Amino acid sequence: MAESSAPTASAVTKVVAVSGAMLATSAYLYYLWSTRPLPVEASSCCADDGESCECGSESCTTTTGMPELEDLDLSAEVAPTSIRSRKVEVARKIPQRESLTGSGDGNLPGAGQKIFFKTFGCSHNTSDSEYMMGLLSSYGYTFAKEISDADVVVLNSCTVKNPSEDALATLVKTAESEGLPTVVCGCVPQADRKSRALRNASLVGTSQIDRIVEVVEETLKGNRVSLLQSKKLPELRELPKIRRNPLVEIVAVNTGCLGKCSYCKTKYARGSLGSYSKEDILARVRMALAEG
Numbered sequence: 001m002a003e004s005s006a007p008t009a010s011a012v013t014k015v016v017a018v019s020g021a022m023l024a025t026s027a028y029l030y031y032l033w034s035t036r037p038l039p040v041e042a043s044s045c046c047a048d049d050g051e052s053c054e055c056g057s058e059s060c061t062t063t064t065g066m067p068e069l070e071d072l073d074l075s076a077e078v079a080p081t082s083i084r085s086r087k088v089e090v091a092r093k094i095p096q097r098e099s100l101t102g103s104g105d106g107n108l109p110g111a112g113q114k115i116f117f118k119t120f121g122c123s124h125n126t127s128d129s130e131y132m133m134g135l136l137s138s139y140g141y142t143f144a145k146e147i148s149d150a151d152v153v154v155l156n157s158c159t160v161k162n163p164s165e166d167a168l169a170t171l172v173k174t175a176e177s178e179g180l181p182t183v184v185c186g187c188v189p190q191a192d193r194k195s196r197a198l199r200n201a202s203l204v205g206t207s208q209i210d211r212i213v214e215v216v217e218e219t220l221k222g223n224r225v226s227l228l229q230s231k232k233l234p235e236l237r238e239l240p241k242i243r244r245n246p247l248v249e250i251v252a253v254n255t256g257c258l259g260k261c262s263y264c265k266t267k268y269a270r271g272s273l274g275s276y277s278k279e280d281i282l283a284r285v286r287m288a289l290a291e292g
Contacts, residue, residue: 108140109217115141116150116175120168121158125186127250129156132185132212134240139213147174152181152220154212157188159265169197176200181219185209187269193228203228206255206270210235233274236284249288253281 189203205228254275
């Protein structure tokens, strides 16, 4: 009777080696499959009018499903797929205006229209509001002390503290109850454009304050406009200004921040640090001194 032969040590070693090699090959093939490049839809993240994009380069692409559209009339709900396929139909360019300060024109676009203007937040926000009020005044708009006396409401928002956002939401609701069109500017729409409090308001980002006149005009026509495309620095040196305190000039030397604090929302609103040139700062100071 023949005895069953037990596998030798060398045979066992060969089987183990072959199994290990097969396992390593399978793991490597799975790694290659899991890290393969996925197809994406590329779209330009630069503004249509040549303004620089959020990434800082003049020409770039992003892999987000829908490109941000500046000057978009959002008065009607449109599915994201429809926006991608019909971009030309929904993206409306608003012509940028030239300042009419000192023109003496009695037929200014804002003549007879009153604005309730409210500012929340820091000195930077106050300075931005002074520029916007100066621009609006140069087009004939006047300012009301009460919402009930206004034709349109403009709110410059702050996102640093919750009480400021709560007060903003309350004013937006008050304007809606009065049937008044509303424009919300500043940090809140720039950092949280999908906020429910802003769903019926026109939006102006922190770097688009020089276009407040176009937005107010379109809003008074019944359109909802969103201007949130980022620019490195807004052009402020030549803008007119209505100062809250006639003896105080707030001169911004920079905007944004170098930090990346996870708890801070202001970084999303103001973006990365950008500094004005020494010439721009000195020119603004000289202009303020010349105005007394």
